[in-house]
Amino acid sequence: MSGPVPPIDELRERLRAAPSICVLTGAGMSAESGIATFRDALTGLWSRFDPAQLASEQGFRANPKLVWDWYAERRAGVRAAEPNAGHRALGGFAGRHPGRLTVISQNVDDLDQRAGNADTIRLHGDILEDRWLEPCARSPGCDTARASAGTPPRCAECGNALRPGVVWFGEALPLAALDAAESAVNCCAVMLVVGTSGAVWPAAGLAGRARRRGAFVAILNPHESEIDDEAHVVLRGTAATLLPALFDGSDRL
C-alpha cells in the first residue's frame, strides 16, 4: 500500500498531462542569478528609500540623478547575471514542447529570454530599454540612442530626459502584455507562481484568475506570500531547485 503522493510528484504528473502551462514569475526567479529581489534591491545607499517611491515617475522627477543611478546599477547587475537552473528548466521545456508553456514575468531582466523563453510576457517592461520621459513632440521622434551622456542622459536636440523602459508604480501595465497574460491564464491547465511576494497588482491577481478558471495553481517560494491562499499546493523551495526537479527529472517533461 503506497503512502500519499508527495506534492512535487503530484505536480509533476499534472504538468506532464497539462496541454497548457502558465508560469507567473517574480523577483525570486532571478535571486539565484545574483539579482537582488525587489524588496532587497534597496541595499546600501538605496536602503533608506521605499521601492515604490524610487520606482515611480514622481520619484524620478523629484530626484532624477538618484533614480537614474539606481537603475544604472541594477542594469549592470542584469547584464552581469546569467540565467539560473530555474530559467534553464523552463527554457528547456519550452524548446521541447513549443507553444505549451507561457512565462508571464513581473521581472524587468532578460534571463528567461536568454534561457530560451523568447516570447516571455513582460508585465513590467524591460530595464535594458530606455525611453523619453516626455512624449517627443518631433516627427520623426528624436532617437534615444543619440541622447547625450548624463544622469539622466538628455536629448541633444530638445533636452528631453531618458527614463528606464519599465512600468513604474502608478503607471498602467502595457495593455497588450496584460491582455496576453490574461488570455494565457484563462485557458491554462496548470499555473506555477514562482518567486513572488504577491504584493504587486494587478500581476498578483493572475493567480486567483487562474484558480477561478479551473487551473491547478501551485506556488513555489521558500517563504509565505500574500497569495498563498490562491494555491492548491505550496512547495517551499527555491526556483533553481524546484523547477529542474519538476521539468528536468529522468522522466523529464
Ligand code: BV8
Ligand atoms: C497600476 C518595474 C493603475 C519597476 C514594478 C490593485 C490593482 C491595481 C493596482 C494596485 C492595486 N493595489 C495597489 C495598486 C498600486 C500598485 C501596487 O501594486 N502597489 C503595491 C505596492 C501595493 N500597482 C501599480 O502601481 C501598477 N500599476 O496598477 O496602474 C493604472 C491604471 C490605468 C492608468 C494608470 C494607472 C504597476 C505595478 C508595477 C510596478 N513596477 N517593476 C522596477 O522594477 O524598478 S514591480 C516590482 O515590484 C518588480 O518588478 C516586481 O515585480 C515587484 C516586486 O514583487 P516580487 O517580484 O514579488 O518581488 P519581491 O521582492 O516583492 O518578492 C520576492 C519573492 O521571491 C519573495 O516572496 C521571496 O520569498 C521569493 N524568493 C526569494 N528568493 C527566492 C524566492 N523565490 C524562489 N526562489 C528563490 N531563490
